[in-house]
Amino acid sequence: MAEDTSKWIEAIAKLTKLTQDGELTWSSAPSSSVLTNDEAQQIESVFTAKYKNKKLRIYKKRFKVEAPDPTFSAITVTWPFARKYPYWTAQIYLEIIDEYYDQSLWTFPEVSALRDLWTSVKYQASGVKDLLDDLLQDEESS
Amino acid sequence: MWRWVSTYVSKLTFSDVGSVASLLSLAITIYLFHAVRRIKSFYVFKARVPELTEQLRTHASRLATLHRDFDGSRDEVLLELGKAEVTLKSLKKKIGRPTKKSVGKAIKLIDNYPYNKTKNNLWQVYVDLQKVVQEVIEVQSDRSWENPNG
Numbered sequence: 174m175a176e177d178t179s180k181w182i183e184a185i186a187k188l189t190k191l192t193q194d195g196e197l198t199w200s201s202a203p204s205s206s207v208l209t210n211d212e213a214q215q216i217e218s219v220f221t222a223k224y225k226n227k228k229l230r231i232y233k234k235r236f237k238v239e240a241p242d243p244t245f246s247a248i249t250v251t252w253p254f255a256r257k258y259p260y261w262t263a264q265i266y267l268e269i270i271d272e273y274y275d276q277s278l279w280t281f282p283e284v285s286a287l288r289d290l291w292t293s294v295k296y297q298a299s300g301v302k303d304l305l306d307d308l309l310q311d312e313e314s315s
Numbered sequence: 316m317w318r319w320v321s322t323y324v325s326k327l328t329f330s331d332v333g334s335v336a337s338l339l340s341l342a343i344t345i346y347l348f349h350a351v352r353r354i355k356s357f358y359v360f361k362a363r364v365p366e367l368t369e370q371l372r373t374h375a376s377r378l379a380t381l382h383r384d385f386d387g388s389r390d391e392v393l394l395e396l397g398k399a400e401v402t403l404k405s406l407k408k409k410i411g412r413p414t415k416k417s418v419g420k421a422i423k424l425i426d427n428y429p430y431n432k433t434k435n436n437l438w439q440v441y442v443d444l445q446k447v448v449q450e451v452i453e454v455q456s457d458r459s460w461e462n463p464n465g
Contacts, residue, residue: 286445289379
């Protein structure tokens with residue numbers, strides 16, 4: 174694997190760790206800052222955080238994948254494990270954005286570790302932990 | 316030249332022809348053996364490796380979740396690491412030499428974890444699993460353009 178990819182994985186894992194430890198705080202942001210939803214693509218949620226004077230944005234985009242041009246699809250048709258079109262898939266984007274205009278300045282490469290960062294961000298921003306603690310505390314006191 | 320060939324061929328006995336044919340068939344058998352092995356490994360890679368990669372990704376994600384509540388999930392961590400190791404060992408048999416090295420490194424980290432069960436060590440295992448997953452995904456992308464018939 175390229176050394177670069179390895180460094181990105183370590184960086185994203187570090188962000189996940191900081192998020193889990195509460196050293197990086199994410200808050201929900203409007204999806205309109207990223208893209209307008211339409212029939213072919215939808216934004217699930219958007220979160221932003223500040224890390225050492227850099228503003229980060231993470232979001233999940235779901236998009237529809239249409240069948241490729243039949244001229245070039247001979248291999249796909251004969252392959253028994255080929256997917257059926259159209260189908261929906263999702264990708265997580267992590268970006269450094271402009272502090273004032275929220276414009277994307279840099280997009281992190283798509284690596285598998287982004288999924289876990291996304292889970293940690295959602296867990297933190299939704300306040301699930303507090304809710305669980307409250308619920309369990311109420312149960313104990315009643 | 317032609318005269319030399321015709322003189323040489325006319326001197327050949329049935330036994331010589333038989334020997335040449337037998338050597339030729341041995342060469343063809345060796346070639347076919349390698350071709351079949353290559354095709355078999357191609358289809359095993361295509362069908363099984365994506366499944367194992369997804370399993371490994373799930374184990375890594377589970378470990379990241381357990382890391383959040385490390386003190387309360389020490390037993391579950393060991394269980395999940397055991398499952399990840401099984402997946403890694405299965406994956407190791409189906410991939411090429413460069414990726415085998417990364418898989419071996421991750422297996423070694425998992426093996427050493429019980430001797431030093433710290434939160435940081437668990438995180439190191441997680442990062443290494445993610446590296447293996449990414450490496451295999453990249454190999455899959457490269458091989459998706461490969462022709463199984465060589």
